Amino acid sequence: MGLSGGEISILDALIISVIGMLIVFAVLVILMAVVMLMGLIADKSPALAAKMPKIRFKKKKQAEEGGEAAPAELAPGTCGELVLVKTEERDAAMIMAIVADTLGTPLNELRFKSIKRVDGEDAATDKAED
Amino acid sequence: MDWGETFEFLWKSTGFANITWGNAVMIVLACFFLFLGIKKKFEPLLLVGIAFGMLISNLPVDNITSTPLYHPEWWTVQEVNYREVLQHGGLVDILYIGVKTSVYPCLIFLGVGAMTDFEPLLANPKSLLLGAAAQFGIYVAFFLAVCFGFTGPEAASIGIVGGADGPTAIWLTKTLAPHLLAAIAIAAYSYMALIPVIQPPLMRLMTTKKERAIVMKPTRKVTKAEKILFPIVVIIATCLFLPSVAPLLGCLMLGNLLKETGVTARLSDTAQNALMNIVTIMLSVSVGATAHFSTFLTTQTLMIVALGLLAFVFATVGGLGIGKLMCWLSKGKINPLIGSAGVSAVPMAARVSNTIGLKYKPGNYLLMHAMGPNVAGVIGSAVAAGFLMAVFS
Structure with a gap:
């Protein structure tokens, strides 16, 4: 518009006000849509992560069928994989340490099968077997 | 040695011999604002500096043995002569360069961004609508200011007071109406401090008891990735529409990114503490000093206070x-009290929503729900200022 000259009529002021309000709404509605999309993706991602073990299994099977190199053997003393559902590795390590400390059992004598975060709560549940 | 002449010269160099009624009124006014800041705790971090700046720039000088700290006439021209400012300017003239070049408001926004948690907004994106709606006051005041005879750029600067955002008001006014800067900054910060007085009667007037007692559901948990992406997405999306808002919103989002990345903790700490405090001192003193009696004691100032x-x-x-509309559309799931937090004054407006909510239903904590519209208001007022800047600059 370029109204740097200064004097504007009341009608101009009214038009600027209406356009200004519409622009503020338009920009923030677009932001709202983008934030909603981000939230949707973030909500879907744990579900995708939960499917990861299956995908890993399929890959392993495919590798065996295809004659590709087999994955490296587990380290001595390891008793299998731990499945993490909606849980960060850091949190899992902390939970395992807490469980070992509470039970008074060394960590290498415990076997954790899975650690799953329960929706709506900050705490994670874990299953432990001796 | 002529002792009589010497004493006469000494007397003429004192403030007593040079004081005018304008100086006296401004000194009293500055002391009143100091009282409000110190005793009544009206935005003390800024109001104390503003009032002190006002005080020192209005102390009488004789222009022979001492020169003014601030020269208002140098700053209200189209092209500022920075050579003269640097060679002959007073302390406040030098500090004022940061206001005139927008450096201070932008750095303040950097600190604000580093201190702001956008999680409530990300958890409930509909808050952005409330942040947009609360910019209504800007345009109403702008329209009324034009009706009262202000020019377009002046009216735009007055209107932005309704954004309840000091740095945004200073950022816009220093370009569009630098002669009104002090009045607008003082009005903006004073009304921000008065939010707990201004808003509750309006909240009671516009909502029913039943609406005020609505308990809102807890919001969802926001992931770290969302928090990191948000400032990047906002700056891209907003500046594609309104490039003029890039300095202000860019600094706000950079500050927030420094906070959220988790790998720039030192920078975030500096932005929200040391840098913020240093810039606050320089901004408040230089803005206060612009309240020189020659430009401040006018009927325009009273009109700005009323329109603000x-x-x-x-x-x-x-x-x-x-x-209220969202409450009705959601069939009573949204408490309309959080709408008033859309005026950006963070976190004062959100606290007021929370206090009123608690008053009508004990245990009904609305603070986190109100923080969403509150931070959305910061973005909304920056967008509104960017629009006015694009139209009038």
Whole structure:
């Protein structure tokens, strides 16, 4: 518009006000849509992560069928994989340490099968077997 | 040695011999604002500096043995002569360069961004609608200011008081109406401090007891990735529409990114503490010093104060109006009180929503729900200022 000259009529002021309000709404509605999309993706991602073990299994099977190199053997003393559902590795390590400390059992004598975060709560549940 | 002449010269160099009624009024006014800041705790971090700046720039000088700290006439021209400012300027003239070049408001926004948690907004994106609605006050005050005879750029600067955001008001006014800067900054910060007085009657007037007692569901948990992506997405999306808002919103989002990345903790700490405090001192003193009696003691100042109040009132009404609409559309799941938090004054406006909510239903904590519209208001007022800047600069 370029109204740097200064004097504007009341009608101009009214038009600027209406356009200004519409622009503020338009920009923030677009932001709202983008934030909603981000939230949707973030909500879907744990579900995708939960499917990861299956995908890993399929890959392993495919590798065996295809004659590709087999994955490296587990380290001595390891008793299998731990499945993490909606849980960060850091949190899992902390939970395992807490469980070992509470039970008074060394960590290498415990076997954790899975650690799953329960929706709506900050705490994670874990299953432990001796 | 002529002792009589010497004493006469000494007397003429004192403030007593040079004081005018304008100086006296401004000194009293500055002391009143100091009282409000120190005793009544009205935005003390800024008001104390503003009032002190006002005090020192209005102390009488003889222009022979001492020169003014601030020269208002140097700054109200189209092209500022920075050579003269650097060679002959007073302390406040030098500090004022940071206001004139927008450095201070932008750095303040950097600190604000580093201190702001956008999680409530990300958890409930509909808050952005409330933040947009609360900018209604800006445009109502702008329209009324034009009706009262202000020019377009002056009216735009007055209207932005309704955004309840000091740095944004300073950022816009220093370009569009530098002669009104002190009055607008003082009005903006004073009304921000008065939000707990201005908003509650309007909240009671516009909502029913049943609406005020609505308990809102807890919001969802926001992931770290969302928090990191948000400032990047906002700056891209907003600046594609309104490039003029890039300095202000860019700094706000950079500050927030420094906070959220988790790998720049030192920078975030500096932005929200040391840098913020240093810039606050320089900004408040230099803005206060612009309140020179030659430009401040006018009827325009009184009109700005009155229009600023109307801007705040209509901003609150706009937020509450959309809050009521959202309450009705959601079949009573949204408490309309959070709408008034759309005026950006963070976190004062959100606290007021929370206090009123608690008053009508003990245990009904609305603070986190109100923080969403509150931070959305910061973005909304920056967008509104960017629009006015694009139109009038």
